Amino acid sequence: xxxxxxxxxxxxxxxxxxxxxxxxxxxxxxxxxxxxxxxxxxxxxxxxxxxxxxxxxxxxxxxxxxxxxxxxxxxxxxxxxxxxxxxxxxxxxxxxxxxxxxxxxxxxxxxxxxxxxxxxxxxxxxxxxxxxxxxxxxxxxxxxxxxxxxxxxxxxxxxxxxxxxxxxxxxxxxxxxxxxxxxxxxxxxxxxxxxxxxxxxxxxxxxxxxxxxxxxxxxxxxxxxxxxxxxxxxxxxxxxxxx
Amino acid sequence: xxxxxxxxxxxxxxxxxxxxxxxxxxxxxxxxxxxxxxxxxxxxxxxxxxxxxxxxxxxxxxxxxxxxxxxxxxxxxxxxxxxxxxxxxxxxxxxxxxxxxxxxxxxxxxxxxxxxxxxxxxxxxxxxxxxxxxxxxxxxxxxxxxxxxxxxxxxxxxxxxxxxxxxxxxxxxxxxxxxxxxxxxxxxxxxxxxxxxxxxxxxxxxxxxxxxxxxxxxxxxxxxxxxxxxxxxxxxxxxxxxxxxxxxxxxxxxxxxxxxxxxxxxxxxxxxxxxxxxxxxxxxxxxxx
Numbered sequence: 001x002x003x004x005x006x007x008x009x010x011x012x013x014x015x016x017x018x019x020x021x022x023x024x025x026x027x028x029x030x031x032x033x034x035x036x037x038x039x040x041x042x043x044x045x046x047x048x049x050x051x052x053x054x055x056x057x058x059x060x061x062x063x064x065x066x067x068x069x070x071x072x073x074x075x076x077x078x079x080x081x082x083x084x085x086x087x088x089x090x091x092x093x094x095x096x097x098x099x100x101x102x103x104x105x106x107x108x109x110x111x112x113x114x115x116x117x118x119x120x121x122x123x124x125x126x127x128x129x130x131x132x133x134x135x136x137x138x139x140x141x142x143x144x145x146x147x148x149x150x151x152x153x154x155x156x157x158x159x160x161x162x163x164x165x166x167x168x169x170x171x172x173x174x175x176x177x178x179x180x181x182x183x184x185x186x187x188x189x190x191x192x193x194x195x196x197x198x199x200x201x202x203x204x205x206x207x208x209x210x211x212x213x214x215x216x217x218x219x220x221x222x223x224x225x226x227x228x229x230x231x232x233x234x235x236x237x238x239x240x241x242x243x
Numbered sequence: 244x245x246x247x248x249x250x251x252x253x254x255x256x257x258x259x260x261x262x263x264x265x266x267x268x269x270x271x272x273x274x275x276x277x278x279x280x281x282x283x284x285x286x287x288x289x290x291x292x293x294x295x296x297x298x299x300x301x302x303x304x305x306x307x308x309x310x311x312x313x314x315x316x317x318x319x320x321x322x323x324x325x326x327x328x329x330x331x332x333x334x335x336x337x338x339x340x341x342x343x344x345x346x347x348x349x350x351x352x353x354x355x356x357x358x359x360x361x362x363x364x365x366x367x368x369x370x371x372x373x374x375x376x377x378x379x380x381x382x383x384x385x386x387x388x389x390x391x392x393x394x395x396x397x398x399x400x401x402x403x404x405x406x407x408x409x410x411x412x413x414x415x416x417x418x419x420x421x422x423x424x425x426x427x428x429x430x431x432x433x434x435x436x437x438x439x440x441x442x443x444x445x446x447x448x449x450x451x452x453x454x455x456x457x458x459x460x461x462x463x464x465x466x467x468x469x470x471x472x473x474x475x476x477x478x479x480x481x482x483x484x485x486x487x488x489x490x491x492x493x494x495x496x497x498x499x500x501x502x503x504x505x506x507x508x509x510x511x512x513x514x515x516x517x518x519x520x521x522x523x524x525x526x527x528x529x530x531x532x
Binding site: 008009010013014016018021040046048050051052053054056057059061062063067069072122133134135137138142180198203204207208209 | 259266267268269270271272274279317370371379380412423425426469470471472474477494495496504505506507529530532
């Protein structure tokens with residue numbers, strides 16, 4: 001068996017599968033392939049599988065009764081699996097208003113990274129970002145793909161409250177605050193879209209494996225979308241891709 | 244009339260809990276659920292409830308509650324000197340409730356978290372397949388004066404006495420917390436490993452349902468890791484040497500080295516520790532796999 005994926009117990013209610021140290025869309029593809037494989041297999045009790053950049057954690061609702069059989073079953077499941085090359089994905093168009101009303105730290109980034117505001121917006125809206133997983137807070141997306149030129153350190157003193165929807169940069173990560181919360185990221189804009197709705201069967205519109213493109217919108221469009229969301233008739237624009 | 248409990252006094256910190264939300268981590272939603280599963284199980288077994296029926300988790304100082312309809316209750320976990328209409332009642336027993344009865348709690352005798360089970364479980368807000376209260380998800384996230392807690396008023400003809408139920412409540416006074424090595428345990432130096440298993444750690448006041456912390460630090464040079472999955476019972480070590488035991492309301496992922504992993508028994512024991520009480524970590528080894 002190759003060195004990865006590596007499988008190991010985590011306490012008496014978890015089994016951890018690791019895929020090395022690399023953060024890349026290729027690693028994510030593997031991680032998600034095994035994730036769905038495991039989710040489809042039969043377990044003697046309720047489980048759930050969480051993924052990050054390079055690992056999967058199978059959490060059992062109760063203490064694992066027979067770790068030996070469980071372990072060998074999962075091991076062979078992983079060894080036998082032939083990873084498929086193809087994986088369909090969606091690209092979501094996420095509106096963001098980069099107006100200075102919302103982009104509280106645009107001036108700061110502009111100064112420190114020696115970029116004009118329109119260059120910042122251009123650099124932030126150009127990539128197609130990979131959703132690696134949702135974690136930390138309900139609805140918080142871990143995104144990959146930020147342009148090196150936008151890399152900036154977190155605020156020395158975090159803000160006591162960052163508005164819901166704020167789009168920020170912290171080191172080489174970019175993300176959106178799903179709710180009002182304290183935060184240390186440099187804020188460059190705001191999205192009117194709800195990242196977490198507890199009353200929805202699908203509380204977040206996104207899942208690990210999806211991709212996102214930020215679309216710069218004017219203040220007028222921002223408020224218009226906000227109104228539509230309130231009325232419940234806003235739908236995120238998506239593109240379906242194969243491969 | 245709806246069967247309800249009226250909260251006359253909220254006490255320190257109480258929440259409705261069950262086994263928590265399962266299947267929503269992919270949206271970043273914490274599991275939640277009772278800190279001490281054993282105590283919840285005892286309550287429900289004695290009442291003849293399904294094991295996952297929701298209970299009230301009571302921390303350190305109990306509330307004062309008034310029942311407006313007959314039912315039955317059972318209290319387990321910490322002994323907070325419960326009284327029914329001014330008369331002392333015992334933990335881990337089946338107690339019948341009449342309309343207008345008042346339950347209150349007094350001095351803490353043992354443990355830290357007490358559990359109030361009720362016939363059929365509490366019928367409160369059900370969000371994402373769970374009754375567990377969690378700030379941001381449920382309307383209520385801690386017991387407040389005036390809140391009403393619904394339940395099904397019913398009478399139970401007891402067919403089983405559960406006299407054969409073997410209780411082990413000694414864990415309330417145990418200081419040994421069972422741990423397995425975590426994924427980054429091997430990165431610790433021999434000195435650090437030795438320090439972990441041969442020191443006493445005093446639980447810090449900042450401890451809550453999200454994490455238990457300690458007054459003592461470790462000398463640490465381990466760097467943060469790539470954000471990775473964590474679960475209740477995961478023990479993290481911060482760059483400044485703080486040891487953090489993640490508990491039921493913990494986030495789903497984390498970037499600190501995961502040095503240990505508590506067993507379910509370990510979580511049960513730690514859940515009952517009063518701030519300032521000392522614990523020691525006892526290593527459990529994984530079987531040869």
